[in-house]
Amino acid sequence: MKRRDVLGAAALLACGTSRAQTAPAFAAEDLQHAELLRAAGLQDTQAWAFVKELCDTIGPRPAGSDNERQAAAWAQARLTALGLANARTEPTPMKAWVRGPASATLVAPVTEPLVMAALGNSIAAPPAGIEAEIAWYTDFAALKADTTERAKGRIVFIDQKMARARDGSGYGPAVAARSQGAVEAARRGALAVGIRSIGTDHERIAHTGAMRYEIGVPRIPAFAVSVPDADRLAALHAAGKTLRLQLKLDAKSDVETTTQNVIAEVPGTDLADEIVLVSGHLDSWDLGRGAVDDGAGCAIVSAAAALIARAGRRPRRTVRVVLFGNEENGFHGAMSYGDRYKAVVHQLVSESDFGAGRIWQMKSRVQPAALPLIEKMASLLAPLGVAWPEQGANEGGPGPDAALLMRRHKWPAIGLAQDGTAYFDVHHTVHDTLERIDPATLPQNVACWAVTAWLAAQAPLPFGPAPL
Numbered sequence: 270m271k272r273r274d275v276l277g278a279a280a281l282l283a284c285g286t287s288r289a290q291t292a293p294a295f296a297a298e299d300l301q302h303a304e305l306l307r308a309a310g311l312q313d314t315q316a317w318a319f320v321k322e323l324c325d326t327i328g329p330r331p332a333g334s335d336n337e338r339q340a341a342a343w344a345q346a347r348l349t350a351l352g353l354a355n356a357r358t359e360p361t362p363m364k365a366w367v368r369g370p371a372s373a374t375l376v377a378p379v380t381e382p383l384v385m386a387a388l389g390n391s392i393a394a395p396p397a398g399i400e401a402e403i404a405w406y407t408d409f410a411a412l413k414a415d416t417t418e419r420a421k422g423r424i425v426f427i428d429q430k431m432a433r434a435r436d437g438s439g440y441g442p443a444v445a446a447r448s449q450g451a452v453e454a455a456r457r458g459a460l461a462v463g464i465r466s467i468g469t470d471h472e473r474i475a476h477t478g479a480m481r482y483e484i485g486v487p488r489i490p491a492f493a494v495s496v497p498d499a500d501r502l503a504a505l506h507a508a509g510k511t512l513r514l515q516l517k518l519d520a521k522s523d524v525e526t527t528t529q530n531v532i533a534e535v536p537g538t539d540l541a542d543e544i545v546l547v548s549g550h551l552d553s554w555d556l557g558r559g560a561v562d563d564g565a566g567c568a569i570v571s572a573a574a575a576l577i578a579r580a581g582r583r584p585r586r587t588v589r590v591v592l593f594g595n596e597e598n599g600f601h602g603a604m605s606y607g608d609r610y611k612a613v614v615h616q617l618v619s620e621s622d623f624g625a626g627r628i629w630q631m632k633s634r635v636q637p638a639a640l641p642l643i644e645k646m647a648s649l650l651a652p653l654g655v656a657w658p659e660q661g662a663n664e665g666g667p668g669p670d671a672a673l674l675m676r677r678h679k680w681p682a683i684g685l686a687q688d689g690t691a692y693f694d695v696h697h698t699v700h701d702t703l704e705r706i707d708p709a710t711l712p713q714n715v716a717c718w719a720v721t722a723w724l725a726a727q728a729p730l731p732f733g734p735a736p737l
């Protein structure tokens with residue numbers, strides 16, 4: 270046949286066959302095995318056992334702390350006991366922030382202590398504390414728009430509110446007040462910055478979380494007060510009162526230490542060099558016990574990989590569990606993982622880091638040719654109550670560490686969205702404890718992750734590169 274005839278025949282074939290026949294498809298036995306994993310996942314007890322033991326025996330795991338290191342040693346042993354291979358801990362240097370004692374006391378128009386927490390990375394206040402009038406702002410945008418001298422010599426307070434949403438979409442617009450509030454306040458001459466907690470609860474608990482400074486802008490102490498305390502300040506401000514605050518805040522920055530990723534695998538067969546990465550982060554904030562953020566995620570993906578390991582068929586690609594170090598305060602674990610494995614083909618990066626609620630939606634970020642496979646995966650998750658949105662189905666984000674890797678390396682990603690309606694009630698607070706996890710929601714998560722990881726490992730074509 271002449272070359273033109275070959276092309277003509279190929280075109281004829283493409284026109285004459287339906288899309289279903291030409292689209293890439295999973296092997297029937299792989300789909301059957303996915304159904305088996307789905308059923309077994311719904312019976313899972315390992316995820317609950319994992320997160321319970323992590324919280325009960327280790328508790329909070331601030332980045333770079335002894336507790337985080339102990340958790341890594343514990344997790345490495347635990348992943349081996351779950352039947353995973355090549356369990357290891359990969360340390361990386363970092364500079365840690367360590368909380369000290371802190372208080373914020375309203376001294377005018379009344380005297381009363383506020384419930385507060387220093388924000389992560391905040392510098393210490395001078396030992397005698399800071400006492401000053403409050404310059405109150407209705408939200409972060411109002412502070413940024415302020416061109417007056419109002420903040421100068423005062424403690425800026427940003428009353429930024431956060432909206433509750435199943436998909437957590439209230440967090441993004443609100444969290445800038447926490448992360449960038451100190452920079453904008455200091456640019457206007459403020460002595461310190463306080464914010465309404467970035468959370469959706471209405472309890473007298475403060476939400477911590479990372480904030481940052483900018484080179485060339487003075488560093489000022491930063492803290493959050495509980496939502497009811499912020500309401501109290503707002504009411505006094507609305508009544509026309511002059512508010513004065515005394516702030517004491519001790520903290521250590523730039524403490525030389527290490528964090529570490531914990532890694533374990535279900536080794537692949539013919540495509541073992543390619544990685545299907547499922548992850549969570551092992552570090553947590555210090556106020557609670559890191560149950561919801563992110564003990565639950567570590568537990569879910571570990572249990573899902575363990576299920577694949579013991580289900581009787583080895584995956585084609587290697588399913589790799591990564592429990593990242595220091596997600597909360599600098600992403601050192603994710604960055605060091607990317608540096609170390611940048612030359613390795615990643616078929617998938619994904620992360621469970623939104624608590625322990627049921628998964629309700631799947632989104633991807635894969636090369637368009639792989640979308641028929643993602644759609645098929647979604648159809649296997651549909652009986653578990655997981656939707657695959659027609660709009661934006663391929664514009665997903667896979668969780669913070671995995672998203673960093675996706676963006677840096679164009680590694681393809683899948684996001685399994687959990688119901689986060691209540692997530693920001695406890696996020697980064699003293700209430701992030703085991704009691705906030707409903708053990709009944711974990712097996713559905715394990716089932717979803719086992720099906721997703723298995724089918725990604727069996728897929729007949731690469732998911733990458735991610736369209737960014």
Ligand SMILES: [Zn+2]
Pocket residue numbers: 550562563596622
């Ligand atoms: Zn987290």
